[in-house]
Amino acid sequence: MSAIDAIHALDAIACRTETAVRDGADTGRLRTTLNDEAHRIVYDQYLSGSGSGRDGMVQELRLISEVDLAHLVMLAERGIVDTGRVAILLDTISALRADDFAELRGMPMPRGVYLAYEGRLVERLGERIGGVLHTGRSRNDLNATTVRLKTRGPYGELLTEVAELADILLAAADVYRDVTMPAYTHGQPAVPITYGHYLTGVASSVLRSLAALLEAGREIDVNPLGAGAVGGTSVRIDPHRTAELLGFTGAAPNSVDAVASRDFVLRLLAACSTLGVTMARVARDLSTWTSEEFGLLRMADDLVGSSSMMPQKRNPFLLEHIQGRSNAALGGFVAASSAMSTAGFTNAIAVGTESVRHLWPGLRDTLDAVTLLRLVVAGAEPERERMEERAVGGFTTATYLAESLVMDGMPFRKAHHLVGETVLSALDQGVSLTEAGRDRPEVAALAPGDGSSWLDPADVAAAYAYGGGPGATSTEAALRRLTAELERLHDEVTARRARWTNAADRLTTTVRALVESS
Template identity: 45%
Template sequence: MTVTGRLTRTLGARTRRVVYGESGPADIRRELGATSTVDLAHVVMLTESGLLPRDAAAALLRRITALRADGFRELYDLPAPRGLYLMYEGHLVAELGSEVGGKLHTGRSRNDIKATITALRLRAELTALLGELLRLQAVLLARARAHRGVVMPVYTHFQPAMPVSYGYYLAGIATALDRDVESLQQVLDQLDRCPLGAGAVAGTDLPIDPARTAGLLGFADGPLHATDAVAARDTMLRAVAAAASAAVTLSRLATDLQLWSTQEFGFVEFPERLVGGSSAMPQKRNAFLLEHVKAKAGLAVGAWTAAASAMKSTPFTNSIEVGTEAVAAGWPALAAVLDSVLLGQALVGGARPVPARMAERAREGFVTATVIANRLVARGVPFRTAHHVVGEAVREAVEAGATELAAIRLPDGTGADSAELPTLREVVDDHDRGGGPGECDRTVRVLRERLAGHCDRLAAQRARTAQGELRLAEAVAALTGPPVPATRAAAAGTDTDAGADANADGDGTESAP
């Protein structure tokens, strides 16, 4: 079977399965759904640019719209020896003839189509991921405010270090995630140029209007550089990197919560809806969802490594290693991170601190020692001297089997009895410098303001996408409807000269305004 003017054979069946896979109905709907969206915008642009007669455009748009409405059902069983796109285009040619279907590919290539589809999908997936991350931020900040007074020890090197609050800890996670949100938002902002119009690798000499196509697809503009548009997928790399960073942050949260929910710690409890039992051990109450959160970070990190490795040392032009293999590694990573975020929302919202146990461990861990030393410094004692005498007091208390400091003796004989030692709550509140727990309310306030800004940016992005969808729907409806009479077009101030330019084929039809 002749496939192109140059080639007369296709790949063998086994090789074809390796390269293109075996697409089921869901795969066909997903890929051709995005492809046909690009096609609708492209047909509108070709018609307005005078490269496609209106009657041919209307026929194409109606047929594509009908296929989309039926979920491409009639294509499910068609052979696709060179992939779904060429199978789909071949079907349009067979249905409409080469004079109509054969004009669809004017002024473009599979290269810029594929890059555009990747950008559309990445935009949608990042928008969804950002939306859920912002919901998680809201949950974290709400819990941070609610639990700002629940005192607990913070650990360094797995040893109790200083007193903080559970709310303050959650605000720290929110602070880290704020940077991940910002990174993902920046990646989304970089998806402002539509690759369509870049052609195979160097644009085209046909009078196309890439800016119009970009607008119909919700982008700000067309390609800045054609080779870059089809060669680069660094935006995908940055997206996976930012998503992986968020997943790593969540994995650290999950590690703490899993440790704190053990019987040995008893800091946090989860409701039954968030734990699992054991098939063999009746007593078990496993916070197993946290293990999913931890593992998904590894999937995201591995995906970035795989994608970057596939792109490394490839020529800077259209490349299968980059546009197909490397990109393919990114989608499961973004899905895994989204799942991790959804689990994080449930886990943070469902976790309940155990204040009595947290306070008990804070007292037993001598976590006020640094503050006691600092108070001695405020009385004129050199810090190193204060550090030494407080450390000595801790050692003596431990040797005596005590769990709290009783008195501090200075070398010159002055001291402070236990009644003068600060309480845990006082210590937490007094740490109001350097971003300490005493500043938790300010931290939450700043993060809530940033959260509102992130939400506004995401809403604006969604609005631009929706506006593009509306423009595209209106343009398609205008072309598939009856032609506008010349008198009405003139009365409306429409440039009817465009119709003459569009009729270079002499078919006697008008171009859409």
């Protein structure tokens, strides 16, 4: 990606995140409202709540009925149930879906949503038609199937958002590849790097997490329908056909594993946890660098908050939300694995219900943290002069000076000691490392020309081209490699989501054709 392309990418993000003016937005110090996406994440969910029980019931029925449509098509195609009865069931179920299951709302459900729903079909259509729906399956394999379908939505959104975060990191890294700053170890200035180099490092970790998320989600593409209660069925069903109709890549080869396992819950939460650790660490860095004491970065007005009491404040509070939500998946992983470990290796409520319920907040909060970090990275501007000042004042070129002495023939430990003394001298005199080095013959001999700026942090950063350092050729190579990796992973994300969408469309077409031909 060229610098111009990268700038355009950042501009595109800014355009997508323009905010609407809200009452009370002008605080005197801050003239814009909070970014719309950030406002939705931080505030709107507390106003709207997490959704009613009725909404949850409708969502569950939509998932169940989607599986029903595929299952009934397969039963008809295999000749297990005659097409006439299947067509009536398909038509009735499709009508319920179109009406958002209105006639089921308010019904007593003493044995759960599915049995109330199946009972309603039997009541309307009679036992001979409504009673064939459950042929060759159990609630166990049905539940194992619907939870995979339910996961697709938030999981797919997360994949896309992580890819967008990586894209913004790489775009910003390209734009700021020459902005020199100190790298920090133990909270102290260490060596000169660039802000772009730092962002490239973050992008590397984010892309590994994207790859891990893709791998962790492969299990949700395996169709468990047909496993029955735990031992399969004697009915000659075709799980590969229902897999095709529902957008899975294949059928589960073992019935025990199909209903006993929810490994994908643990794997997804683990992958989210790893990504969350990276995001929390980055948020800590940015929180430090945006403080008045450091002043290395400045956040856009629509990404900071004011104070209800202190009019001078510009609080980068979104970074605290990133840190908080980044840890949700870790808590979910511990809770889910603890619940799952209490069950034997068969169908169990501890596995299918108690462990799975921790997946949804884990995915949601990780998605929110990723979105907020994307907004922050796109809206953070480096304070170039301050970064350079801290790179000089922190003596970040000292290691380069020691290595230069080594290349001139001095043993490293002796060079290390000599440069340490030179730094101490610079501190005592209140001068730069370059100036202090003039009093030491071994150092002065290395300075080219008048030696006025030979220890400039920008030049030193450019010289660190080995071992993955910030040198120009090294950064270019890293950005090319990471961009290619992002394109590969993005293609996989797109293909996976397209397969799910296309399967849903094909299922609708197949159902309509079967009903119309009967």
